[in-house]
Amino acid sequence: MNPKALTRAAAFTIALIALATIGSELFASFKQLLGSIGGHHWIGKSVLSIFFFGILYLVFARFSDDELSLRDTWLLIGTVILSGLAILIFYVLHA
Amino acid sequence: MMNPLIFVHALIAEAGLFAFLWVLVELLNPTETRIRRAKVAAVFGLACLLTAWLAGGFYYVEVYGSQIKPVIKGSDAKWVHSIVMEVKEHVFLFLPVLATVVVTMLYKYGEGLIKKKDARLTAVLLAGLVFLLGFSIAGMGAIISSGYRFALEAGLV
Numbered sequence: 001m002n003p004k005a006l007t008r009a010a011a012f013t014i015a016l017i018a019l020a021t022i023g024s025e026l027f028a029s030f031k032q033l034l035g036s037i038g039g040h041h042w043i044g045k046s047v048l049s050i051f052f053f054g055i056l057y058l059v060f061a062r063f064s065d066d067e068l069s070l071r072d073t074w075l076l077i078g079t080v081i082l083s084g085l086a087i088l089i090f091y092v093l094h095a
Numbered sequence: 096m097m098n099p100l101i102f103v104h105a106l107i108a109e110a111g112l113f114a115f116l117w118v119l120v121e122l123l124n125p126t127e128t129r130i131r132r133a134k135v136a137a138v139f140g141l142a143c144l145l146t147a148w149l150a151g152g153f154y155y156v157e158v159y160g161s162q163i164k165p166v167i168k169g170s171d172a173k174w175v176h177s178i179v180m181e182v183k184e185h186v187f188l189f190l191p192v193l194a195t196v197v198v199t200m201l202y203k204y205g206e207g208l209i210k211k212k213d214a215r216l217t218a219v220l221l222a223g224l225v226f227l228l229g230f231s232i233a234g235m236g237a238i239i240s241s242g243y244r245f246a247l248e249a250g251l252v
Contacts, residue, residue, distance in 0.1 A: 001199050001202070001203050003196075003199065003200060003203050003204075003214065003217075006195075006196055006199055007196060007217070010192045010193065010195070010196050013192050014189050014192060014193075017185065017188050017189065018185075021185040039156070040156045040160075042152070042155065042156065042184055042185075043152065043156065045185070045188060046148070046152065046188060049188050049191075049192065053192055053195075068213055068214055068217060069213060070213050070216065070217070072217075073213070073216070073217040073220060073221070076193075076196070076221070077220060077221075077224060080189055080193070080224060080228070083189070084182075084186050084189070084228070087181075087182055087185050087186060088178075088182050088186075091177065091178045091181045091182055092178055094177075095174050095177040095178045
């Protein structure tokens with residue numbers, strides 16, 4: 001396992017979850033597309049998060065060394081905080 | 096009466112979150128024995144979160160949407176669904192990803208975590224993040240349960 005690739009894949013996957021969450025509320029057709037994956041848009045997001053985590057790991061593992069740095073860790077933590085806040089603010093504004 | 100799936104979902108998820116707190120504590124001052132215990136705790140925690148994902152997901156799709164959501168949305172506490180539940184169900188998806196990174200760090204570096212400070216700090220920070228984020232989500236679950244009870248007691252539906 002390449003820890004740098006895994007950390008970066010995790011950061012991008014979490015950002016994609018936030019984008020998919022907001023995008024599915026803004027575009028009904030995208031929500032329908034997600035719903036067609038498993039019968040419900042939340043299942044669609046769940047399946048896609050697993051899929052993209054795996055794919056992104058393979059992509060990053062191909063192009064990066066496996067020397068983890070704290071920069072990657074802070075990138076992941078920052079992405080979690082910003083993605084969580086983006087989802088929260090979006091639903092507060094659209095409630 | 097509370098649906099047993101909710102009980103299973105909450106109990107298993109919280110066991111998983113405490114497992115990641117355990118990982119954090121073991122890694123603060125690691126030895127070979129503590130890292131072995133941290134590995135067991137992390138795998139147990141990840142397994143719990145994956146099980147909670149399945150149990151909670153099944154409940155959300157099969158029960159919540161048809162029985163609970165209409166009651167909450169028909170009350171003065173409709174924000175409980177439109178803000179709290181929406182945030183909870185989506186932010187939860189971050190947890191299995193973060194937990195997988197922690198487990199991988201422990202198995203990739205093993206006893207090397209004693210010397211590799213960056214990797215150890217990464218595992219400690221992410222285990223702490225899983226614990227804090229997870230208990231924020233558990234708090235949201237408590238708000239949703241309260242919102243449902245409020246809606247029922249208000250007799251608006």
